[in-house]
Amino acid sequence: MQKSGKHDGDSALVQGGSVPGHPDVPAFSLKMVDPSPIPVVIAVPHAGRAYAKSLLDRMRHPAFAAPRLEDRYADLLGDAVSRETGAALLVAHAPRAMLDLNRASDDVDWEMLGGPPADASAAPSGFGRRARSGLGLVPRRLPGLGELWKRRLDHSELNERIAAIHQPYHAALATTLEAIRDRWGAALLIDLHSMPPLAARSPGERAPEFVVGDRFGASCDGGIVSAAFRYFTESARRVSHNRPYAGGYVLERHARRTEGLHCMQLEIDRTCYLDSRMAEPGPGFEATVELLIGLVRRLAVDVADLGRTSDRGRWRAAAE
Numbered sequence: 001m002q003k004s005g006k007h008d009g010d011s012a013l014v015q016g017g018s019v020p021g022h023p024d025v026p027a028f029s030l031k032m033v034d035p036s037p038i039p040v041v042i043a044v045p046h047a048g049r050a051y052a053k054s055l056l057d058r059m060r061h062p063a064f065a066a067p068r069l070e071d072r073y074a075d076l077l078g079d080a081v082s083r084e085t086g087a088a089l090l091v092a093h094a095p096r097a098m099l100d101l102n103r104a105s106d107d108v109d110w111e112m113l114g115g116p117p118a119d120a121s122a123a124p125s126g127f128g129r130r131a132r133s134g135l136g137l138v139p140r141r142l143p144g145l146g147e148l149w150k151r152r153l154d155h156s157e158l159n160e161r162i163a164a165i166h167q168p169y170h171a172a173l174a175t176t177l178e179a180i181r182d183r184w185g186a187a188l189l190i191d192l193h194s195m196p197p198l199a200a201r202s203p204g205e206r207a208p209e210f211v212v213g214d215r216f217g218a219s220c221d222g223g224i225v226s227a228a229f230r231y232f233t234e235s236a237r238r239v240s241h242n243r244p245y246a247g248g249y250v251l252e253r254h255a256r257r258t259e260g261l262h263c264m265q266l267e268i269d270r271t272c273y274l275d276s277r278m279a280e281p282g283p284g285f286e287a288t289v290e291l292l293i294g295l296v297r298r299l300a301v302d303v304a305d306l307g308r309t310s311d312r313g314r315w316r317a318a319a320e
Contacts, residue, residue, distance in 0.1 A: 017168035019094045020160050021052025027094045027165040030172055031079075037086035038300035039184035039307060041176055044078045044192045045101035045169070045250065046071035050093040058150050059097065065148050069096045069139055071194040072274060073281055078192050080289040085296045087190075088176055094165045096139065097148070101169055102191075102248040103137040105162050112140055113153050137166075170253065177254060177261055185307025186260040188224060188299060191250045195267040196278075198244070208240035209272055213247035213265035219255035220262045227302045228264070231295050260310055262303065 012034065017027025032041075047070060056062040075091045082089035092101055109131040110116045134141035138158065141147050173189070181187035198207040212228050214220040225241070232239040247265035255263035268288065275282035 014172075016172055017094070018164045019048075019050045019052060020098070020157070020164055021054040022050050025050045025093055028090060028092045028169050028172060030088070030090045030176060031082060032088035032176060033086055036088060036180045036183055038296070039180050039187045039303045040085070040087040040296055040300050041090065041173070041180060041187065041189045042078045042082055042087050042192055042296070043090040043173060043189060043250065044071065044075045045092045046096045046193060047073065047075040047078075048092045048095040048098075051095055051097070055095070055098055060148055060150060061145065065142060065145055066095065066097050067279070068142055068145075071096075071192075072270060072278060074192050074194045074268070076281060076285075077268070077273060077289060077292060081292045081296055084289075084293045085300070087296055087300075088180065090169075090173055090176065092165075092169060094161075098138070099161045099165050100135070100137055100139060101166060102250050103131075103135075104249050104253075105137060105166050107131050107136045107249070108138065108158070109134070109136050109140050112138060112149070113155055113158060117155050137162075173250075173254060181260045181307075184304055185310050186262065186303050187307075188220070188303045189250075189254060189261075189263040190296070190299075191247070191263060191265045193245070193265060193267045194270045194273075195245065197269050197271055198240075206238055207269075208238045209269045210237060210239040211241075211243070211245045211265075211267040212239060213242050213245050213251070213267070214263075215247045215251050215255070216242055219247055219251040219257070220264045221257060221306060223306070224262055224299055224302050225264065227299055228295065231298050235291060235294070237291065260307060262306075 011031050014030040015026035019025040019027055049070065051066060059065060078089050078091060081087065138153060139148060177187050177189060195211065200207045210232060212225060214225050229239060245265060245267045251263045251265055255261055270278050273282060273285045273288040274280065
C-alpha cells in the first residue's frame with residue numbers, strides 16, 4: 001500500500017493494489033484522517049469503473065452488463081459523506097465484473113476456468129452458493145442476459161486478480177478498522193451498496209428504500225443497529241432488516257464483535273439518488289447524502305460510547 005502524497009486538508013489519500021490491464025490505476029483508494037475524528041469506516045466495494053479494454057473485449061454486451069454489476073455511483077455518496085463527517089473512506093476502483101470484493105477468494109465457479117487448479121488442495125471440492133448463482137468471485141451470468149463472457153478465464157488471470165485486488169483491499173480494510181478501534185475502543189464499518197428497487201411485500205405496502213444487514217446479529221452490536229433503525233424511522237424513510245440482504249463476505253471476514261469491530265451492510269435503493277435511467281446522479285442525490293451524513297454522525301456517537309464502556313476502552317483510559 002503506497003501513500004500517494006496527496007492530501008485533502010488533514011486527510012491523507014492512500015492507494016494500493018492495481019487493476020490488471022490498467023497498470024497505472026490502483027485497485028483502491030483509502031482516505032482517512034489520523035487521528036480519526038470518528039470511529040467509522042465507510043467502504044464501497046462495488047462501484048469501481050476502471051474497465052480495462054481487455055476485460056470489455058471478452059465480455060458479452062459490456063455496455064449493458066457492466067453497469068448492471070455496479071453499485072452505480074455509490075462511491076460519490078461515500079465521498080460526500082466522508083468529507084462532511086471525517087469517516088475513513090475505502091473505495092474500490094477495480095470493477096465488480098473483474099472481481100467481487102464481497103466474495104471469498106475461493107468462492108469460484110471452477111467451470112469458468114475449465115476445472116479446479118492442478119493442485120486440487122488449492123480449491124474446495126465444490127463452490128459456494130454465490131458462485132452457483134452465477135455471482136461468485138468472478139461473476140459469470142446475470143438474469144435476463146445469461147453468460148457474461150466469451151471465453152473461459154485462465155487460472156493465472158484469476159490468481160493475478162486476487163493478488164492485485166482482493167488481498168490488498170482486504171488487508172487495507174482490516175488495518176484501518178483495527179487502527180480506529182485501537183483509538184476509540186470500538187469501530188464501525190458501513191459497507192455501502194446500492195440495490196434495484198425492491199418489490200413490496202404485500203399489496204398496498206411500500207417497499208423498503210434501505211436495507212440494514214448485520215448477518216442476523218452476528219456482525220454488529222444490536223444497539224448500533226437499533227440506532228440506525230430509529231434514525232431512518234425518525235427521517236420517515238422505509239427500512240428493512242437483513243431481507244433480502246443480510247451482508248456477505250466483507251462482514252463475515254472483518255466483524256469481530258468481541259474485539260470491538262462492528263460491521264453493517266447498508267443497501268440503498270438506486271432511485272433514491274440516481275436519475276430515472278439509473279445512469280447518473282439524480283434529483284435525490286443531495287438529500288440522500290444529507291440523510292447518510294446524519295446517520296453516520298448518529299452512529300458514531302453510539303460506537304464511541306460502546307468503545308468507552310468496553311474492556312478495551314477501559315484499559316485504554318487507564319493507560320492514559
